[in-house]
Amino acid sequence: MLVLGIETSCDETAASVVSDGREILSNLVLSQLEEHAPYGGVVPEIAARAHLDHLDGLVGRALAEAGIDLGDLDGVAATGGPGLIGGVLVGVMTAKAIASVRRLPFVAVNHLEAHALTARLTDPELRFPYLLLLVSGGHCQLLAVEGVGRYRRLGTTIDDAAGEAFDKAAKLMGLGYPGGPALERAAQGGDPARFDLPRPMKGRPGCDFSFSGLKTAVRLAVDSLPAPLSDADRSDLAASFQQAVADSLADRCKRAIAAFRAEHPDGTALVVAGGVAANAAIRQRLRLLAERAGLRFVAPPLRLCTDNAAMVAWAGVERLRAGSADGLDFAPRPRWPLDPAARPARGAGVKA
Numbered sequence: 001m002l003v004l005g006i007e008t009s010c011d012e013t014a015a016s017v018v019s020d021g022r023e024i025l026s027n028l029v030l031s032q033l034e035e036h037a038p039y040g041g042v043v044p045e046i047a048a049r050a051h052l053d054h055l056d057g058l059v060g061r062a063l064a065e066a067g068i069d070l071g072d073l074d075g076v077a078a079t080g081g082p083g084l085i086g087g088v089l090v091g092v093m094t095a096k097a098i099a100s101v102r103r104l105p106f107v108a109v110n111h112l113e114a115h116a117l118t119a120r121l122t123d124p125e126l127r128f129p130y131l132l133l134l135v136s137g138g139h140c141q142l143l144a145v146e147g148v149g150r151y152r153r154l155g156t157t158i159d160d161a162a163g164e165a166f167d168k169a170a171k172l173m174g175l176g177y178p179g180g181p182a183l184e185r186a187a188q189g190g191d192p193a194r195f196d197l198p199r200p201m202k203g204r205p206g207c208d209f210s211f212s213g214l215k216t217a218v219r220l221a222v223d224s225l226p227a228p229l230s231d232a233d234r235s236d237l238a239a240s241f242q243q244a245v246a247d248s249l250a251d252r253c254k255r256a257i258a259a260f261r262a263e264h265p266d267g268t269a270l271v272v273a274g275g276v277a278a279n280a281a282i283r284q285r286l287r288l289l290a291e292r293a294g295l296r297f298v299a300p301p302l303r304l305c306t307d308n309a310a311m312v313a314w315a316g317v318e319r320l321r322a323g324s325a326d327g328l329d330f331a332p333r334p335r336w337p338l339d340p341a342a343r344p345a346r347g348a349g350v351k352a
Contacts, residue, residue: 001320002017002018002025003018003313003314003317003320004062004063004073004098005309006094007079007111007311009088009091010084010137011047011087014309015028015061015062017066024121028062030058032047037176040171041167044084048087051091055090059098071102073102074320075104075320076098077315078095078106079114080326081110081335082110082111082112083111100328106326106328107325109315112141115136115273116151117314118310120314121310122304126298129145130144130271131253131256131269133271133272135277136275138164139157139161139163139274140161144263144267151339153339154256157211165214169215184281186235186239188239189239190234190237190238190240191239197243198244200214242282247285249282267295272297272298274305278306
């Protein structure tokens with residue numbers, strides 16, 4: 001089975017061809033960093049127009065790199081949400097057009113499910129159920145992954161996602177955009193004990209996250225220092241922030257492991273996915289936590305942690321193997337929870 005995947009939910013235009021034998025035949029990602037850098041963040045209208053300009057050509061290149069044409073495909077998958085609705089529309093309509101003309105099954109992939117299943121693309125030994133920490137720029141959740149389309153949320157952020165906190169903290173420190181990688185680089189060699197930053201939610205019941213207070217603490221720390229910040233100040237503050245996030249994630253994961261095992265004693269793995277999973281310090285902290293708990297630690301390769309189309313194509317493979325496809329009347333969704341039965345988080349969607 002060969003599936004074309006399309007990803008346009010934010011600021012990466014991506015196309016990929018993946019086989020059901022876990023072979024990534026092509027995986028192209030066109031970044032929009034230069035377009036959004038002057039604004040310090042993603043501008044939805046600019047992102048949608050860039051997807052429109054480049055997606056057709058990128059799909060053609062992905063097919064050529066895979067050594068196939070449209071007639072060789074067995075299905076087309078595209079991110080159907082959640083995400084910036086303009087970009088999602090571009091990807092979904094392109095995929096629908098290909099599926100309609102070639103009479104192929106169309107799969108509208110939940111972007112979060114694509115992250116959730118990526119580890120199964122690169123690790124053939126990973127079986128359901130497993131505990132997932134999904135940590136990215138827009139999402140921070142702990143989920144029991146029980147099967148394709150079967151997810152139970154154990155915890156979520158009550159305000160900001162960890163990736164958003166990284167970006168905002170980096171901006172406060174003057175580290176540039178994108179903030180996550182810039183902050184990680186700045187933290188190298190820094191003193192993580194210099195600034196006494198809070199560990200939000202640490203020690204509290206449940207598995208929810210919070211990062212808005214940590215962002216405020218970074219702003220106060222920046223305001224207390226002479227301007228402009230010295231390289232040493234930036235390095236120490238970045239290291240302190242990164243350590244605080246790692247401590248918070250580890251605390252929440254420790255509680256989630258206990259809750260997960262109580263319901264799934266056969267579960268054997270802690271999986272981390274999403275853009276923040278590319279952070280080496282956080283990976284190492286979670287790896288040690290998993291080992292101490294007697295769980296395998298599984299994380300996709302760094303290139304598959306950030307948004308890409310291979311994860312969308314693989315989710316399409318998983319869905320098609322399970323006998324699930326979508327009609328061409330599917331409507332793109334700006335919001336699409338993995339666990340619809342979960343209660344909305346306190347403060348979810350509320351911005352000061």
